[in-house]
Amino acid sequence: MKTSIGISPGNREVVAHELAKLLADEFVLYTKTLNAHWNLEGMDFHSVHLYFEDLYNQSAAIVDDVAERIRQLGHYAPATLKNFLQLTHLTEQDEDNNDSRSLIRKLLSDHESIIEFIRGNIDEFADAHNDAGTSDYITGLMEKHEKIAWMLRAHLK
Template sequence: MKTNIGISPENREVVAHELAKLLADEFVLYTKTLNAHWNLEGIDFHSVHVYFEDLYNESAAFVDAVAERIRQLGHYAPATLKNFLQLTHLTEQDEDGNDSRSLIKKLLADHESIIEFIRSTIDEFADAHKDAGTSDFVTGLMEKHEKTAWMLRAHLK
């Protein structure tokens, strides 16, 4: 069925492609957060293990929300690991450091990378592609990442 939401097919395609990159980033971050949760070691294991569980649950919700936004625009969300690794701005996690400080630094860097990517799309979505809805959606998502980044930074003080 044709998607008729007041945004041209060309604009929806461009926005969906950018959202596919964001979806890939979110999925890679989700996976890296699971890795941190599963492989954490150290004196603060319990409290940080619980915190990482909260983060990966939040991250799973972000993945789902981005995929659903792509579908709302009338496109299919990429859903293979191969696609995600081709689209992501993030890098695979190295194996050094399973202590909380090392893992938190890595997760913080990824949240900040996603924040920067989202920030670069907000005006483009609204102005160039006439999609205020997606612009608003990614603004809200960016704010959630900003809060998480702040909390991760606070752990490093």
Template sequence: MKTTIGISAENREVVAHQLAKLLADEFVLYTKTLRAHWNLEGPDFHSVHLYFEELYKQAADRADDVAERIRQLGHYAPASLKNFLQLTHLTEQDTAGTDSLNLIRVLLQDHESIIEFIRGTIDEFQTAHKDAGTSDFVTDLLEKHEKTAWMLRAHLK
């Protein structure tokens, strides 16, 4: 069925492609946060293990929200690990160790990378592609990532 939401097909396609990159980033971050949760060791294990659990649940929710936004624009969300690895700005990392501070540094870098990517899309979506809804949507995601980055940064002081 044709998607008629006041945004041209061309603009919806460009926005959906940018969101596919964001979805890939969110999914890779989700996976890296699971890795941190599963492999954490050290004297602060219990509290950080619980915190990482909270983070991976938030990451899963964000990924779902991004995928649903892509569908709202009339496109299909990428849904394979191969596609995610081709689209993501993040890198997989098996060498982050198992102590909380190293794992937190890796997650912080990824949140900051996503923040920079999102910040670059807000005006583009609004102005160039006439999609205020997606611009507002990613602004909300930006704020969530900024809050998480702040909290991760606070662990490193």
């Protein structure tokens, strides 16, 4: 069925493609957060393990929301690991250092990377592609990542 929401097909396609990159980043971050939750070691295991559980639950909700936003624009969301790894700006974790500080630093870096990617698209979506709705949506998403990044930074003080 035709998507008729006041945004040209070309603009919806560009925005959906950028959101696909964001979805890939969010899914990779979700996976890395699960890794941190599952493989954490150290004296602060219990409290940080619970914190990481909260983070991966937040990430799962974000992944679903981004995919649904792509669908609202009339496009299909990428949904394979192969697609995610081709689209993501993030890198997979390859180190075995599983203390809380190391894991928090890695997660913080990824949240900050996503914040920068989102910030670079807010005005572009609204101004160049006539999609104020997605611009507003990613602004709210950026604020969520900023809050998480602040909390991760607080753990490193």
